[in-house]
Amino acid sequence: MRFNSFKTLLVLAAVALTTGCATQQTPYDYSAFERNNPSSILVLPPINSSPDVKASYSVLSQVTAPLAEAGYYVLPVAVVDETFKQNGLMNADEMHTAPPAKLHEIFGADAALYIEVSRYGSSYKVLTSEVAVEASGKLIDLRSGDLLWQGSALASTAENQNNSGGGLVGMLVSAAVNQVLNSLTDRSHDVAGIASGRLLSTQRYGGILNGPRSPFYKQARLANR
Template structure:
């Protein structure tokens, strides 16, 4: 019996070790990012695959700040949008299809940020009401065409909701009140700011690297070598 128990223990221990190794995060590959070393970024209006038509320009209005704080020069998004339209590209899908070399020729930026918004807005599910914004981003070097970085982020009002008190009636009332507030105050735009900051943060695992205008630039370069 003891021998059998010992063998069982060894099997369980090997499973735990195997599972632990499988869940370890592999280091993000920043080799293309470091090789191209962009200093200026062109942000294209996001492609919106959510049902809310406000999603694209809501997220667009938030992305300049985190990129600037990360140490990059960001081309003014309003000027970029107008320039695209003057060149006959009237929506985000068409803008995203423009060749990188052409974007480089027109705007002179080192890299372009392509964003897709997959979730935006509020949803009401009987006992819960949630505003969520989810976006993914890809940074492409306009000189070489290399993909420098990819990532995604989600922000939701459900992160701060606590429906444990008040029972079922309390949860229903809370959901209804939140739904009204979400509709009246356009909380989606506020949540979009949080999602954008998370997506473009240099502090999270797999986030973008600090740019040359950041005081952390040299440290970041050394840390990823």
């Protein structure tokens, strides 16, 4: 009996070790990012894959700040959007098909940020109500066409919800209250700001590197060598 228990412990220990090894993150490959070394970024209006028509421009309006804080010059997003429309590209799907070399010729930016919003807005279920925004992005060098970076991020009001203290009734009341708040205020826009900040953060694993205008620029480059 004891022998069988000992064998079981050995198996569990082996599984734990295997799982631990499998979850270790490999270093993000920044070689193309460092080789192309962009200093200016063109942000294209995001493609909206969510049901909410406000998603694209809500996210677009909040990406300049984190990129500027990261040390990049960001072309004014309103001017970029209007320039596209004056040239016959009226929506984000069409804008994203423009050749990188042509974008570089027109705007003069080193790189372009392509974003897709997959979730945006509130969802209501029996026991939960949340506002969530999820977006993915990729940074393409407009001079070489190289993929410099890609990532994704999610932000949700459910992150701060704790319904365990009130039981089933408390969870139902909390969900109902959140649903009312979501319908009375545009909480999605605020959550989009959090998601955008996370997506373009230089502080998280696999985030973008600091740009030439950041005081941490040289430190970031040395840390990735």
